[in-house]
Amino acid sequence: MHIPDGFLDAKTWLSLSILSGGILAGALKGLKAGRIRGRIPLIGMTAAFVFAAQMLNFPIAGGTSGHFMGGVFCCILLGPMTGFITMSMVLIVQCLLFQDGGLTALGANIFNMAFLGSVCGFYVYLFFRLMFWGDRTRPFAYALASWFSVMLAAAAASFELAFSGTIPLKVVLPAMLGVHTIIGVGEAIVTTVALMTLWKIRPELMKVLKY
Amino acid sequence: MHHSYLDKFARGNSLIHHLDDRVKLVVTFFAVILIASTPQPGKIFIGGMAAIVLFLSLFARIPLGYLLARSAIILPFSGFAAVTYAFTIPEGRVLLQIGSYVLTSHAVEMGAFLLLRSGLAVCFMIILINTCPFDRLLSALRSLKVPALFILLLAFFYRFLYLLWDEAERMQRARNLRYFGGRWKQQPALLGRLVTALFIRSYERSERVALAMQARGWDGESWPIKVSPLAHKDILYSLIGMTLLISLWMLRRF
Structure with missing residues (x-):
């Protein structure tokens, strides 16, 4: 879902870059206000973890393979603000080092995947947890949040492409959402299993990490 | 370890490798922004940018095969978008028809153009990361007020x-x-x-x-800024680069 350079026009990428840059600056300011000294290695390490976890892939039928994205995973473990910074860092390094996602599209990619995909996914989780309290609903909340996060990011990317005049909305939206429905199911399974395993084997870790 | 390929040629020894990192960063970002925000560029613009990429990669001794293999990273998304895009242009000779969607010769040309444009932008970024190691890139970003x-x-x-x-x-x-x-x-x-x-x-x-x-007594945050003044070759490089890019941008309609 990383949008490369050349697919968004100037008004779209400029405004999204300013928006994402502003959110990132605010999050960094918030991080600085808190107790950060022990947090810096954790954030750097978690970003490296997301990067490494995205290298692990599993085969899907037909020679394609899927991988884990980890936005909701990070936000649930570290909280939305730290999760957002972590995911933005992953996207920035992917853009600079890997060329996965364009430089001009970086703001759009951060907005789609780190903000909508992770922070909003986290609030879907929180909303669901507040509605249905109790440990039994945990896996459903994880699955729902991660599926929604993928769909939200895909829908946002389609709207941006359509708004740039690259592809009409009625073509790109069904195509993107169709592909990402399946990707979202994969992400939901991986995230739910990962978090439930963590909950089972190291519950104290999840309490330390707050959510 | 299979991942030295990320910035395999970054510690090379050419004139481009020895240029000031800030200059390289700014010129490359400028080139990428120009490529990305020029709607429907002409053949001179695309050809000129491709020539610059070719020249830089030869000069910095980055093999073309490596450049091409690395730029394949854009294919999953761009390929998907370019194909979707190609089916939305009704003008031109009809090549293929699937249901109510038609693929025309003009559309194939436009789709390929879109792919070529993002490919060029990616090539610039690959050359940047392969002539400037990541730690030096971070220092350059720091001195640019990040x-x-x-x-x-x-x-x-x-x-x-x-x-x-x-x-x-x-x-x-x-x-x-x-x-x-x-x-x-x-x-x-x-x-x-x-x-x-x-x-x-x-x-x-x-x-x-x-x-x-x-x-070990870490104080919480510190990142040394190494600011060295620009040498003559850095100023020359940025002047030539910017002039070339801006003149190509002026010729974008042809």
Whole structure:
């Protein structure tokens, strides 16, 4: 879902870059206000973890393979603000080092995947947890949040492409959402299993990490 | 370790490698922004940009095959978008018809153009990262006023990236050795457990690192800014580069 350079026009990428840059600056300011000294290695390490976890892939039928994205995973473990910074860092390094996602599209990619995909996914989780309290609903909340996060990011990317005049909305939206429905199911399974395993084997870790 | 390919040629020894990193960063970003925000560029613009890419890669001794192989990273998304895009242009000779969607010769041309444009932008970024190691890139970003805290976080990230990558690869290899293909339906759940194991390992490592750093008297945040004045060759490079890019941009309609 990383949008490369050349697919968004100037008004779209400029405004999204300013928006994402502003959110990132605010999050960094918030991080600085808190107790950060022990947090810096954790954030750097978690970003490296997301990067490494995205290298692990599993085969899907037909020679394609899927991988884990980890936005909701990070936000649930570290909280939305730290999760957002972590995911933005992953996207920035992917853009600079890997060329996965364009430089001009970086703001759009951060907005789609780190903000909508992770922070909003986290609030879907929180909303669901507040509605249905109790440990039994945990896996459903994880699955729902991660599926929604993928769909939200895909829908946002389609709207941006359509708004740039690259592809009409009625073509790109069904195509993107169709592909990402399946990707979202994969992400939901991986995230739910990962978090439930963590909950089972190291519950104290999840309490330390707050959510 | 299979991942030295990320910035394989970054420690090379050419004139471009020795240029000031800030200059390279700004000129490359400018080129990418120009390419990305020129709607429907002409043949001179595309050809000129391709010539610059070719020249830079020859000069910095980055093999063309490597450049092409690395720029294949854009294919999943761009290919998908270009194909979707191509089916939305009704003008031109009809080549293919699927249901109510038509593919015309004009559309194929436009789709290929879109692909070529993002390919060129990616080539510029690949050349940048292969002539400027990541730590120097971070220093350059710091001297261009990116907050020190963020640079510090990115430096941590980069420091542990290869370590965790190796760990992830080892875990994947161990899984592949013990797991005989199996039912593909079980694969995502298996991946979930791998992810948990990797997370616990990285979390514990981060705790150890934090303690070790505080034991050695780390003050919380510091990132040295190394500002060296621009040499004549840096100024010359940026002037030539900017002039070339701006003149190509003026000729974008042809």
